[in-house]
Amino acid sequence: MRLSQLPWTTLKETPAEAEVISHQLLLRAGLIRRLTSGIFTWLPLGLRVLRRVEQVVREEMDRAGALEVLMPAVQPAELWQETGRWDRYGDLLLRIRDRQERDYCFGPTHEEIITDLARRELRSYRQLPVNYYQIQTKFRDEIRPRFGLMRAREFIMKDAYSFHMDQASLEVTYQAMAQAYARIFTRLGLRFRTVEADSGEIGGSRSQEFHVLADSGEDAIAFCDADRFAANVEAAPALPPPGARPAPGAPLQAVATPQMRSIEEVSAFLKVPATRCLKLLLVEGSDGGIVALALRGDHVLNTVKAGRLAQVAKPLTLASPERVLALTGAPTGFIGPVGLRIAVIADHAAAALADFVAGGNREGFHQTGVNWGRDAAEPATADLRNVVAGDPSPGGGGPLAIARGIEVGHIFQLGDKYSQAMKAVVLDQDGQERVMTMGCYGIGVSRIVAAAIEQNHDEDGIVWPAPMSPFDVVLLVLNPKNSEAVTATAEAIYLELRQAGMEVLLDDRDARPGVKFAEADLLGVPHRLVLGERSLKDAAIEYRHRRSGAEEKVALGDVLEFLQQRLAGAAPG
RNA sequence: CGGGGUGUAGCUCAGCUUGGUAGAGCGCUUGCUUCGGGAGCAAGAGGUCGCAGGUUCGAAUCCUGUCACCCCGACCA
Secondary structure (H helix, E strand, O other), X not given: OEHXXXXXXXXXXXXXXXXXXXXXXXXXXXXXXXXXXXXXXXXHHHHHHHHHHHXXXXXXXXXXXXXXXXXXXXXXXXXXXXXXXXXXXXHHOEEEEOOOOOEEEEOOOOXXXXXXXXHHHOOEHHHOOEEXXXXXXXXXXXXXXXXXXXXXXXXXXXXXXXXXXXXXXXXXXXXXXXXXXXXXXXXXXXXXXXXXOOOHHHOOOOEEEEXXXXXXXXXXXXXXXXXXXXXXXXXXXXXXXXXXXXXXXXXXXXXXXXXXXXXXXHHHHHOOOHHHEEEEEEEEEOOOOEEEEEEEOOOOEOHHHHHOOOOEOOOOOEOOHHHHHHHHXXXXXXXXXXXXXXXXXXXXXXXXXXXXXXXXXXXXXXXXXXXXXXXXXXOEEEOOEOOOOOOEOOOOOOXXXXXXXXEEEEEEEEEOHHHHXXXXXXXXXXXXXXXXXXXXXXXXXXXXXXXXHXXXXXXXXXXXXXXXXXXXXXXXXXXXXXXXXXXXXXHHHHHHHHHOOOOXXXXXXXXXXXXXXXXXXXXXXXXXEEEOHHHHOOOEEEEEEOOOOOEEEEEHHHHHHHHHHHHHOOOOO
């Protein structure tokens, strides 16, 4: 592609709307433009990146035996009503109405559509298993779209859905997808981790996420290299502390703690570490009452774990301050277990505390020297908290570490949740109708583009992993108007490289050298060639590697071979 | 949805407090000079000051409404 024929506008200044680096660089490098909140146009150079990602995804899905289809983006309400999600999916679902006043939605996902397709197309166990996939635009009306392509409302997703006679068959495809995903992210040159996950609203049992590692990631993932355990913090079990709880040693005492509502305030005021404080969170119970959840002061409630408790109302809802006051006689911030007439469920670590500090159930007071069993009833126990760095790994290999990740892939074993609701059945060997078992497998294609930048950039701009760079090579022609020899040589090299199958960006614009250098760095193509009168005098061309900055002079006759070796190298960029 | 903030040239912003008919830098056009890391000089083009209504002789500026965009918030017990 010739830059002289491309209306390419880069930005020297960072647009005010962009907060994260990937969003800033995508805009500055002229790859995308925002149309409205959470909705973007892909410009010519940006689209090349997206297409390269799609191609890798497509190749690996095909290799794994999946079948590409393309389903409609607009979906009739009837199918969503069949599974009950028309009502349950909520405001995330963009609902639209046609001229006949019929209800539709713009698809945020395609379980209903594919299940409808499967029940129409599939008749016999002989046709199973089958795995359909598509690469397509989704729309989710996010509460707050942000971070550019990372949390957009409209985005490109690869979603796949598999159909099976039984769980064993599902397992096989599920593992094949896990392997395909690992191949995809490896091929794209991304540093990633596969982690155990919560299956969330989609339902089903087993589920794993694929995270691109980046400090700006929205998710926390817990892992242990020694035993290869890795899980989203949402899903990582916190083990009970070892050893027996110490015996009570201190007397129960009430202490005045005026205005001290938070653990930080109480801990600092009483000079007691947060690890010896108890915090109680009052949530709505499934029986219409209130349930108290007890955590150690330094721990954080895991809402996924808490939401699974039978005693807790779904969805997990904190009790209102008014209700707390009415039921306990004390305002929030001063609630403790002593004398509390509410069921308490304690996290294992909170249940292991002795001689701890807790709210006094009286405004302006806490208690010290509190002990379970002696001062308050022994609580029920459960795993309620997020793991923290240093916690023992559930795999037994040692302490956990925490890293940040961007979720770019998620695979689920759905079971029969949708096939049952929509009566997607085939006949088995005995001629009996059997509900199919399903799996589903998603990849955030457009999000991968943002995640790759979050993970691969420097102060000059993007540093694409080679497999997703918009071009393999950028060739800068310096001052083309000054020298016909330079222009002619550049044209010859441009042709030679393209004939060898390389994607080459030729900067043949009548622009100053400094502009060309700066914009090439911003765009982030891994390999750069520079041809000017200076190098032409030596019958050479200058090469520079974007990521390392390493430079070399290459004889004109050797350019093709030199680059072929570079491109063939395993180093992804 | 609640709270906060911002809407002025393609981009980043000033001007608003104290009303008097719109500016800077970058970008864009033309010319000259430059020409190996986002050039210099000169001359230009480009704005219903988000929109609507009100106050006023006069509104970017004050008031009301509305729309859009951005940020924070479901860890407080």
